[in-house]
Amino acid sequence: MSDLDTFRQTTRAWLLENCPESQRQPIVKAEQIWGGRNRTFPSADAKAWFEAMAAKGWTAPTWPREYGGGGLSAEEAKILQQEMARLQCRPALYEIGIWMFGPALLGFGTEAQKQEHIPKIIRGEIRWAQGYSEPSAGSDLASLKTKAEDCGDHFLVNGTKIWTTNAHLADWIFCLVRTNPAAPKQQGISFLLIDMASEGVSISPIELISGESEFCQTFFDNVKVPKRNLVGELNKGWDVAKELLKHERTMMSSMESMTEKEDVSLDVLARTHLPLNSEGQIANAELRSRIAALSMEMEAFQQLNERLYYQHKARQVDPRLGMLLKHIGTKQLQRKDELLLEILGNRALSWETHRASSTEQRITRNWAFNKSHTIAGGTSEIQLNIIAKRALGMAS
Ligand SMILES: Cc1cc2nc3c(=O)[nH]c(=O)nc-3n(C[C@H](O)[C@H](O)[C@H](O)COP(=O)(O)OP(=O)(O)OC[C@H]3O[C@@H](n4cnc5c(N)ncnc54)[C@H](O)[C@@H]3O)c2cc1C
Structure with a gap:
């Protein structure tokens, strides 16, 4: 054996x-x-x-x-x-500490930073939030304005981050801050770890169409951050940010397996909600064929993900392939949501009424929420730009 x-x-x-x-x-x-x-x-x-x-x-x-x-x-x-x-x-x-921040810290952190933060992430003692986006810096992230001034033994942070998922529940936040306003955009940014309990940090929730409220705007008003919380070199935070985004996009490409394990199978839902023919197949042949086609694509995508996982561990991954995953995975999930809704028909119009089962409500709410996956972690348009330039070598 x-x-x-x-x-x-x-x-x-x-x-x-x-x-x-x-x-x-x-x-x-x-x-x-x-x-x-x-x-x-x-x-x-x-x-x-x-x-x-x-x-x-x-x-x-x-x-x-x-x-x-x-x-x-x-x-x-x-x-x-x-x-x-x-x-x-x-x-x-x-925990996003496990999916995104931890892997980046293992690569860029000092020994002291790893000793301080990694065990707490593994033991689930600290919850992390991501402080990248700002009201006028989303796709064009490098134009961020939250600034951290060097004050000797600490940085003084002022500014605001938006779309900070679950900031109201987080203990710490990893942030991109501007440390050199005079340098070209990407070169004046640093990667800073901030304890949410610090004086001067405040948050304001933002409600979503799906009825949930997991988004916040986070404000920093003269927040003192010890120098030891700088990850990587001063003004080289963009390198850390990019590494972390790679992990975020990998995570998002397999979002379906992460978020809801009470899996709603297309086939099972169709068989319980739609008329069947004498052979026990979904009677609507056109819909049946679309369900079969998407199910096969989803299976193929899972296998591709698995292959990439092994290539990654063997350090033989073709980076161009990795760039495709988030785009394909999130689009595929949205196509599945559309089909699920089509199968439910009028029942998908239920939101909070007693007529819908909890599964049906969940499908409708997921359909609304999952639209965000082609925005979060870099929009699909930006992903396609990156694929065109870096994977296909097309000129901008
Ligand atoms: C569910 C979810 C969770 C998130 N969580 C976090 C978080 O925890 N922390 C955090 O920091 N941020 C978070 N975000 C924010 C996310 O990173 C941004 O929404 C994303 O980067 C897009 O930025 P924006 O919303 O400002 O859109 P914009 O950049 O304003 O884009 C608007 C539209 O213009 C298009 N566009 C912009 N530039 C180009 C271009 N050059 N070429 C073609 N099209 C373009 C975009 O594709 C998009 O369709 C989250 C977002 C979502 C949806």
Whole structure:
């Protein structure tokens, strides 16, 4: 038996022993566990499952053991993922520190910064927010104006960030700030970590069409930030920002698998909501063929994602392929949403009425919310510009 077979067996046994029955069911949004100083658990089972995974470092399976990570190889991490999927184990932790910030800090942070922040991310003790966009700096992010002045032992930060997801729940925020107004745009930016509890930080929620309110505008009014919170070199924050965006876009390309695990299958929904023919197929042949085509595309996309995952770990990835993922994945998800709505017909018009089942309401609300995926992390238009220039070599 190979080492990986043994790893699979011990992992399976460990999961069976440590993942309570109630945590072996599709996750619903309300029961996701997010990190943070004020984190809560939906049940004692959820807490036990989270704590077992965090203690093993499996909330960040491939991160180095010295910071509390799992220290697994890419192959082992894949096996863990497969075994968790086989048993339907819920993800133990949702956290942008895990998906986006941690990987960038592992690459650019000082040893002291890694020691300070990485273990807390793995143990879900600190929740992070992303402070990139500003009211007049979205796609053109490098024109950001929030400034950090050098005041000897600290920076003095003034300005505002917008669309900061869950800033009202976050403990810390990683921010892009202007440290040299005289330099060309990208060259005067630094990457700063700010404790949201600092004096001078305030937030204001923004409500969304989906009825949720997870967006905030975050204000910095003479906020003192210690110099040790600068990640990477002064005025070289753009490099850190780009690395982090790569992780954000990879995460977003597989958004469907991350957000809702109470999976709504196109085929299953169609079979329960639409007339079937005598052979048990969806009677509307045209719709049936579109459902089949999209299902195949989604399967192919998953396999592409998997291939890229291995290429990435083997450091053999073709960066041009990676650029396509976010664009394809988010568009595909929106096409699925459109089809789901078409299947529901009039029932998709329900928003909060008693006539709609909770699944139907969720489909409609997801349809509205998922429109944001082709905006967040860089809009599709900008992605297509990048693909045209950098992947296809087309002149601007
Ligand atoms: C769900 C969600 C979560 C987010 N979370 C965060 C967060 O936590 N932290 C954070 O900092 N930001 C966050 N954002 C903000 C996000 O990064 C910005 O919305 C995004 O970068 C686009 O910027 P903008 O909204 O200012 O649009 P704009 O840049 O004003 O763009 C408006 C439109 O013009 C198009 N456009 C702009 N420039 C070009 C061009 N050169 N060529 C072609 N078309 C162009 C765009 O594609 C878009 O359609 C989030 C956004 C969403 C939707």
